[in-house]
Amino acid sequence: MRLIAILITAVFINNYVMSQFLGICPFLGVSKKVETAAGMGVAVIFVMALASAASWLAYNFILVPLNLDYLYNIAFILIIASLVQFVEMFIKKSSPSLYQALGVFLPLITTNCAVLGVAVSNMQAGYNFIEAVINGVGGAVGFALAIILFAGIRERLERNQILPAVQGFPLALISAGLMSIAFLGFSGISLL
Amino acid sequence: MDITSILYPVLSIGGMGVVFGAFLGFAAIKFKVETDPRVPQVRECLPGANCGGCGYAGCDALADAIVKGDAPVNACPVGGAGVAAKVGAVMGIEAGAEERKVAFVKCNGNCEAAKSKYEYFGIKDCEMEANLAGGSKLCAYGCLGDGNCVRACNFGALRIENGIAVVDEEKCVACGACVKACPKNLIDLVPYGSPVRVQCNSNDMPKVSKDNCSNACMGCQLCARNCPEQAVAITNFLAQVDYSKCTGCGTCTEKCPTKAIKHFN
Numbered sequence A: 001m002r003l004i005a006i007l008i009t010a011v012f013i014n015n016y017v018m019s020q021f022l023g024i025c026p027f028l029g030v031s032k033k034v035e036t037a038a039g040m041g042v043a044v045i046f047v048m049a050l051a052s053a054a055s056w057l058a059y060n061f062i063l064v065p066l067n068l069d070y071l072y073n074i075a076f077i078l079i080i081a082s083l084v085q086f087v088e089m090f091i092k093k094s095s096p097s098l099y100q101a102l103g104v105f106l107p108l109i110t111t112n113c114a115v116l117g118v119a120v121s122n123m124q125a126g127y128n129f130i131e132a133v134i135n136g137v138g139g140a141v142g143f144a145l146a147i148i149l150f151a152g153i154r155e156r157l158e159r160n161q162i163l164p165a166v167q168g169f170p171l172a173l174i175s176a177g178l179m180s181i182a183f184l185g186f187s188g189i190s191l192l
Numbered sequence B: 001m002d003i004t005s006i007l008y009p010v011l012s013i014g015g016m017g018v019v020f021g022a023f024l025g026f027a028a029i030k031f032k033v034e035t036d037p038r039v040p041q042v043r044e045c046l047p048g049a050n051c052g053g054c055g056y057a058g059c060d061a062l063a064d065a066i067v068k069g070d071a072p073v074n075a076c077p078v079g080g081a082g083v084a085a086k087v088g089a090v091m092g093i094e095a096g097a098e099e100r101k102v103a104f105v106k107c108n109g110n111c112e113a114a115k116s117k118y119e120y121f122g123i124k125d126c127e128m129e130a131n132l133a134g135g136s137k138l139c140a141y142g143c144l145g146d147g148n149c150v151r152a153c154n155f156g157a158l159r160i161e162n163g164i165a166v167v168d169e170e171k172c173v174a175c176g177a178c179v180k181a182c183p184k185n186l187i188d189l190v191p192y193g194s195p196v197r198v199q200c201n202s203n204d205m206p207k208v209s210k211d212n213c214s215n216a217c218m219g220c221q222l223c224a225r226n227c228p229e230q231a232v233a234i235t236n237f238l239a240q241v242d243y244s245k246c247t248g249c250g251t252c253t254e255k256c257p258t259k260a261i262k263h264f265n
Helices: A002-013 A024-029 A034-063 A069-094 A096-109 A113-125 A129-158 A169-188 B004-030 B038-045 B059-068 B080-091 B126-131 B148-152 B177-181 B206-212 B222-226 B251-255
Strands: B101-105 B158-161 B164-167 B187-191 B196-198 B232-235 B238-241 B261-263
Touching: A002 A129, A002 A169, A024 A096, A024 A129, A024 A169, A034 A069, A034 A096, A034 A113, A034 A129, A034 B004, A069 A096, A069 A113, A069 B004, A113 A129, A129 A169, B038 B059, B038 B080, B059 B080, B101 B164, B126 B148, B148 B158, B148 B177, B177 B187, B196 B238, B222 B232, B222 B251, B251 B261
Parallel strands: none
Antiparallel strands: B101 B187, B158 B164, B196 B261, B232 B238
């Protein structure tokens, strides 16, 4: 039950983009088309599941025994960056078709703060290994949901006549704000 | 203060950095993917507009396909013969000469000539207007003038003039983006500088097309019968020019009662 609660909380209630405002850069940058947004979403799910597992292991087996837990930020950045690099190389070699689909997004995710955010929130909430991975996957699914919905909205906005003053990014930010207000509705639910 | 409280963090974080760095360096060698050195060379020759006119996802994808042999060296419609020669030099293949093409809008149903069915007040998008009873023009084949082709063009070669789309042939690179964007399939790629073209796409019966638009081709056969080269043929009440036979003598354009077949250039 607790695992399901963590998953739903991560996807809807504590949605990384809509209620914690993490990962805004790719959220605005790669949301012009639903197709690319979906690719980005899948890549983030993949990386966040791996990153939350790797950072949990590093935190609990390296940093805590050495009393270095105050260095978690630096350590997590190091781990996530090298993990993403390695995954990119591995996919390029082992599965060219998967690389075609996800490859362009992987370097972008290296510096995605939602990935660092999930590692930090796992640590702060004191999750065990399985809970941490579930939280990572849930957070990434929430990111994918938000970016795909947002890309759908932006595709429709393209077809309309828009005031020149708010064309492009201003309108994108306004619609992102409205979406965020809609997601605020979930905050009334408390599962954990 | 204990020296270990500095030493441990430096050693562990530094150690992690060294281990990850060595691991990545090892992985880079272990998982190295052999790429053909000609791919970046071919990519250098291509224009880099990523317009997709060749049918591939972009210039990188085309360079890949050319080196693999999936695409001919002159596959880039934008670069034309110049780029084809350069790519051919990289690949060691002689590039065949390709004639330059330009987009051409087969409609002259401007605001004065074409009658309208209703007044359209919706979103300015050809596809949306076409969904409303085939658009606001009485002629079901004509240009709607909402500018989907203008928005599709990466090179600023199209504009809407008096309610219909017009191509600037000097700017057009024949990438074909507008051809795909037009919901009425009105845009064709024709040889650059071809003298005579039919500026109509209506397959309606003569009486109907004449009532709908004063610039329409009615399929009256005058052009086909008078052409000394037999370069014009009528199919489905619409004249079609065979550009390989046409000499540009202009007989057909003089005979045409509605001036649907016109002299260009």
